[in-house]
Amino acid sequence: MSTTPVLTDVETFAFWERSRQERMAAFKWLRENDPVSWHPPADSLLMDPEDNVNGFWALTKHAHIQEASRSRAFCSSQGIFMEDMPEVVLAAAMSFLAMDPPDHGQMRGIVQTAFGPKQMRTLEGWIRETANEVVAGLRPQGQADLVADLGKALPGLIYSHFIGVTDAEMRDKVVAAADQLGSWNDPKYTEHMEPIMVFANAAEILSDIALELAELRLKEPGDDMLTWLVQAEFEGRKMDDWEIASFFVMLSGASNDTTGHAIVDSIMALESHPEQKAWLFEDFEGRIGSAVEELLRWRCPIVHFRRTAVQDYDIGGKTIKEGDKVVFWYVSGNYDEDVFENPEVLDLSRERNPHLAFGGGGIHFCLGNALGRTLLKAALREVYTQLPDLQLGEATYGFSNLFETMRTLPATWTV
Numbered sequence: 001m002s003t004t005p006v007l008t009d010v011e012t013f014a015f016w017e018r019s020r021q022e023r024m025a026a027f028k029w030l031r032e033n034d035p036v037s038w039h040p041p042a043d044s045l046l047m048d049p050e051d052n053v054n055g056f057w058a059l060t061k062h063a064h065i066q067e068a069s070r071s072r073a074f075c076s077s078q079g080i081f082m083e084d085m086p087e088v089v090l091a092a093a094m095s096f097l098a099m100d101p102p103d104h105g106q107m108r109g110i111v112q113t114a115f116g117p118k119q120m121r122t123l124e125g126w127i128r129e130t131a132n133e134v135v136a137g138l139r140p141q142g143q144a145d146l147v148a149d150l151g152k153a154l155p156g157l158i159y160s161h162f163i164g165v166t167d168a169e170m171r172d173k174v175v176a177a178a179d180q181l182g183s184w185n186d187p188k189y190t191e192h193m194e195p196i197m198v199f200a201n202a203a204e205i206l207s208d209i210a211l212e213l214a215e216l217r218l219k220e221p222g223d224d225m226l227t228w229l230v231q232a233e234f235e236g237r238k239m240d241d242w243e244i245a246s247f248f249v250m251l252s253g254a255s256n257d258t259t260g261h262a263i264v265d266s267i268m269a270l271e272s273h274p275e276q277k278a279w280l281f282e283d284f285e286g287r288i289g290s291a292v293e294e295l296l297r298w299r300c301p302i303v304h305f306r307r308t309a310v311q312d313y314d315i316g317g318k319t320i321k322e323g324d325k326v327v328f329w330y331v332s333g334n335y336d337e338d339v340f341e342n343p344e345v346l347d348l349s350r351e352r353n354p355h356l357a358f359g360g361g362g363i364h365f366c367l368g369n370a371l372g373r374t375l376l377k378a379a380l381r382e383v384y385t386q387l388p389d390l391q392l393g394e395a396t397y398g399f400s401n402l403f404e405t406m407r408t409l410p411a412t413w414t415v
Ligand code: HEM
Pocket: 069, 096, 097, 098, 108, 159, 251, 254, 255, 256, 258, 259, 262, 300, 301, 302, 305, 356, 357, 358, 359, 360, 361, 362, 363, 364, 365, 366, 367, 368, 369, 371, 372, 373
């Protein structure tokens, strides 16, 4: 074992303020030298210091993340983020993402038909058209901030429609609250609000909208997720108001930011790899499938999720004790040299690409993966068809250990 050449203090805020290059070097070191590593309690703005006492295991190898994601030895109901969070807040906002069997299966069962292949095929044409319209709307301006004007605007339109938010003012509120939900460490929000309130306030705004709309959909059914939620049953079980609100909050967070980051990070990746971009555009329809998988591997939108051990478990030569927290670093697993040849190389033609962007498999595997992929493809198709000479300016970044957080990405093109 070599001596530590890099700082691997992933539990600190300082780690997440370092450059991406430094962070990725730290994960590489951990994969090679201490793949199941123990860390002190994570820096937290959410918990009182005297209650913030739980250290955690960091899994950085692809195989370990997959193994633990699929194992019943780990649960989600005690928290899904590296930082602990008051349980009531978690329950109000994270729905079945933070549930275990059998509750998880019941809740997921109620909604999963709405994400099935038939529904996705129906939505695909409409997603393409909407992406076309959004980019066409930007085109005459000759410039935009791609984070706000595309990465937030397009998923905001698509998912609001999917969920059942049709009013433009309400949609803007949902998109803003979804952004706020995962940003309790971001000074942009904490300048004005207690960190726990950043999260709780966003959850409250989204819950109120969900309940208002659910009531409306009971009287006036539509062709959307909320109508589905108030009507659907699984094994004789329906969602109550509290469960509908919590699901709506989780879905708003799970869909908007993830896809928004995937879109802007992919454009950034293509612009900084012109030879890869050229390869893709020689046969866009034939190659976009593998390209999207590689773009999601390369800049995985969700940095980590967490579980808690419900029994002792041996992995990577270490024994995780019942009650220990375990953090899955997807960003690290996606660069694991044992799985990906030359992982630091963006290779859109990569044939085998079992990346972890949608999780490591198992019961929580991303329910919206088909929708996310479809939207990412549609956005790239429209951007490069309608804005072929796009030029990027300097991006600015926020601070988060949960999402890749580009805050602004100026772009210009010829009108
Ligand atoms: C590129 C976009 C996306 C990425 C990278 C992403 C990533 C993830 C990840 C990592 C998980 C957790 C997996 C685990 O714990 O094993 C997850 C769960 C989930 N995602 Fe996504 N997601 C994306 C888009 C979406 C969209 C568009 C929706 C819905 C409209 C969605 C809905 C969900 C739901 C409902 C869960 C919880 C599943 C469960 O607990 O059973 N996601 N996603």
